[in-house]
Amino acid sequence: MALFDVSGYKNHLELRGNILGTxxxxxxxxxxxxxxxxxxxxxxxxxxxxxxxxxQGGVSIDLNHGTTTLAFKFRHxxxxxxxxxxxxxxxxxxxxxxxxxEINPYLLGTMSGSAADCQYWERLLAKECRLYxxxxxxxxSVSAASKxxxxxxxxxxxxxxxxxxxxxxxxxxxPGLYYVDDNGTRLSGRMFSTGCGNSYAYGVVxxxxxxxxxxxxxxxxxxxxxxxxxxxxxxxxxxxxxYHMQEDGWIKVCKEDVSELIHRYKKGMF
Amino acid sequence: MNQEDTSMLFGERTRDxxxxxxxxxxxxxxxxxxxxxAEYLSESPIQFGxxxxxxxxxxxxxxxxxxxxxFPPGFPPSLSPTVALPFTMSHGTTTLAFIFQGxxIAxxxxxxxxxGLVACPASQKIIPVHSHLVGTTxxxxxxxxxxxxxxxxxxxxxxxxxxxxxxxxxxxxLLAHMLHPFKGTEVCVAATLCGWDGGQxxxxxxxxxxxxxxxxxxxxxxxxxxxxxxxxxxxxxxxxCSAGAGLGFSGPSxxxxxxxxxxxxxKLFSVGSGSPYAxxxxxxxxxxxxxxxEATSLAxxxxxxxxxxxxxxxxxxxxYxxxxxxxTRRDREDLKEEYYREKxxxxxxxxxxxxxxxxxxxxxxxxxx
Numbered sequence: 001m002a003l004f005d006v007s008g009y010k011n012h013l014e015l016r017g018n019i020l021g022t023x024x025x026x027x028x029x030x031x032x033x034x035x036x037x038x039x040x041x042x043x044x045x046x047x048x049x050x051x052x053x054x055x056q057g058g059v060s061i062d063l064n065h066g067t068t069t070l071a072f073k074f075r076h077x078x079x080x081x082x083x084x085x086x087x088x089x090x091x092x093x094x095x096x097x098x099x100x101x102e103i104n105p106y107l108l109g110t111m112s113g114s115a116a117d118c119q120y121w122e123r124l125l126a127k128e129c130r131l132y133x134x135x136x137x138x139x140x141s142v143s144a145a146s147k148x149x150x151x152x153x154x155x156x157x158x159x160x161x162x163x164x165x166x167x168x169x170x171x172x173x174x175p176g177l178y179y180v181d182d183n184g185t186r187l188s189g190r191m192f193s194t195g196c197g198n199s200y201a202y203g204v205v206x207x208x209x210x211x212x213x214x215x216x217x218x219x220x221x222x223x224x225x226x227x228x229x230x231x232x233x234x235x236x237x238x239x240x241x242x243y244h245m246q247e248d249g250w251i252k253v254c255k256e257d258v259s260e261l262i263h264r265y266k267k268g269m270f
Numbered sequence: 271m272n273q274e275d276t277s278m279l280f281g282e283r284t285r286d287x288x289x290x291x292x293x294x295x296x297x298x299x300x301x302x303x304x305x306x307x308a309e310y311l312s313e314s315p316i317q318f319g320x321x322x323x324x325x326x327x328x329x330x331x332x333x334x335x336x337x338x339x340x341f342p343p344g345f346p347p348s349l350s351p352t353v354a355l356p357f358t359m360s361h362g363t364t365t366l367a368f369i370f371q372g373x374x375i376a377x378x379x380x381x382x383x384x385x386g387l388v389a390c391p392a393s394q395k396i397i398p399v400h401s402h403l404v405g406t407t408x409x410x411x412x413x414x415x416x417x418x419x420x421x422x423x424x425x426x427x428x429x430x431x432x433x434x435x436x437x438x439x440x441x442x443x444l445l446a447h448m449l450h451p452f453k454g455t456e457v458c459v460a461a462t463l464c465g466w467d468g469g470q471x472x473x474x475x476x477x478x479x480x481x482x483x484x485x486x487x488x489x490x491x492x493x494x495x496x497x498x499x500x501x502x503x504x505x506x507x508x509x510x511c512s513a514g515a516g517l518g519f520s521g522p523s524x525x526x527x528x529x530x531x532x533x534x535x536x537k538l539f540s541v542g543s544g545s546p547y548a549x550x551x552x553x554x555x556x557x558x559x560x561x562x563x564e565a566t567s568l569a570x571x572x573x574x575x576x577x578x579x580x581x582x583x584x585x586x587x588x589x590y591x592x593x594x595x596x597x598t599r600r601d602r603e604d605l606k607e608e609y610y611r612e613k614x615x616x617x618x619x620x621x622x623x624x625x626x627x628x629x630x631x632x633x634x635x636x637x638x639x
Binding site: 199200201202203204206210211225228229231232233265266 | 546547548549550551553554571572575576578579580616619620623624
C-alpha cells in the first residue's frame, strides 16, 4: 500500500527475517507466531549446568523437580492428586501454588519441575487444544494433546527445560493418562507419580491399589499418597489438591491441609 | 606391650606403614587405631587400589619393636602397585527396623548389586552382633560385614572386662567412634543397630536360632541361657548383678549409625535406595500396639513394595524379631512368589466383590456406585 511505503512500515515477518537472519534454529510448530529463536552457538543447558552446584564457584541454581504429584486410573475414571509447595532452593516460595492446570473441562495437566516452564508450556498446550477444537469441531484426544506437548519439549530438547507433567483426560477411548517429560518421554500408563517425593507416593499407592476400588477409596488413596510423601520429603507440602476425571469432565474433590491429614493417617504412634 | 604408647591416639595418623595391615595390635583401649602413612590422602582423591607412584618410593617401612611378623612380599599394600577397580560400586538396598510393643522388627531384602549386576541374590543384610543385638547393613557389603565383626569383638571384650553387656546406645557410640577416622574415605557403612538392653545375659555371642518364630523357640533360648549362667565365674556374676541393678534403661532401642558420623536414635528407620518406598508404607501402618504377626507382615509388605519399585532391591526378604529373650529369625521368603500370590488374591477378591454386587443388585446391569 502506498501508506506503508510512505510511513516506512514493514510487515513483521520481513522485520524478523532482517533481524534474525537465516542461521537460526526455529521451532516450527505449524503456527506463524510466537517462537523462541535461539542464536546459533548458544548452549542453554551448558550454561545452566555451570550455574548449578557442580559448576564453578559459588552459584547454585538447582532445578529439582521439587514436588509430589500422582495420578492413577481405576474403574471409575482417573484420580489426580498434587501437593502445593513451590520451593526455590531451601526457601518456600509459596505454600499454595496451583500445580494442576485445567486445560478445559475434560483435560487436566499436572506440573512438576520448573514452575515457569510448566506454566508456560501447558498454557500453550491449552491454546493449541482450543484451536484444535475450533478447527476440527471435535475435542482433542488425550493422546493427541500429550503428543503436542511432547513435541514442544522435543523442539527444545537439550536446552535446559525442566518439566515433568501428566496429561489426564477422558475421550472416546475412555480415561487417558500420559506422562510427558522435558526429555521428550511420553508414556501411557495406569499410574504415575512425579517429583522428588514420587517414591514415597509409589509405596503407598502400590500397596493400596486395586482395580475395582470405590470412588471414596480412590480419593482416600490419592490423599494418603500425597500426605505420606509430604511427610517425608522436604520439598513437598502445603495442601492436597484432589481432582477426579469422570466421563463427563473433571471435578475438584477437595483441598486439604497435609498437616491435618497426616494425623489421620499416621495412627498416632509418633 | 606399649603402655606408654599414648602417642598412638585414636584417630592420629602415623608414619608407621608396617602397621597398616594390622590395625589393632597390642591395644590398651578398644579404640586404638593406627592409620597408615597417608600423604596420598591429602594429595589426590582416594581411589581404590591406586596410589601416587611418586610417594611409594619414599615410604620406608619401619618395623614396630614388638613386631615379630614378617610381611609377605607385596605387603603392606601401599608399597606394591595395585590394579584399578574393575567396575564402579554402588549401594542399593532396602532395610528397615521399628519398635513396637512386642519388641523390635528388622527386615531387609537380599540383593547385592554392583551398578547393574546382581552380584548375589541371596546375601544376608541383617547380621546378628550378639544374642540381643542385630544390625542391618547398607552401603558397601564388605565394609558392613567387617565392621559388624569388629563391633561384635569389641562388645565381647567389653563384656569380659566389665561383666555386663554394653547397651545398644553404647554399641552405637562405639561403632560411630570407630568409623570416625575413616570419614572422608570410601568406607560406606549405614547400619541400624536394633537391640534389647537389660535382657538375659548369655556368655555365648551368637545363638543361631533360625528355626522360625514359634513359642517353643523362645523357651529353648531361655533354657539355654539358664544353663550357661552356671558357667559364669562367681566374681563376674556378682559384678553382673550389681551392674545389672545399676542399669537405668532396659527395653528395646534402635540406633542409626552412618560412616559419615551420624548417630540417631529413633523408633523407625529405613535405609537404602528403596527406603522412600518403604517409609511411606511404614508411616501409614506402624503403631505401638501392633501384634507380632501384624508387625512382621507390615515389615514384609514394606520391603516388598520397595523391591517392586527399586531396581537395586529384590529377591528375598529376611525378617528378624528381637525381644527380651534375644533375636529370632523368620525363614527367608522369595518375593517373586509374593508377587504372584498377590495377583491371585486380587483376582479372588474381585470375583467375590463382583458376586456380592450381583447378589445385591439382582438383575440390574452396572455395578457402579
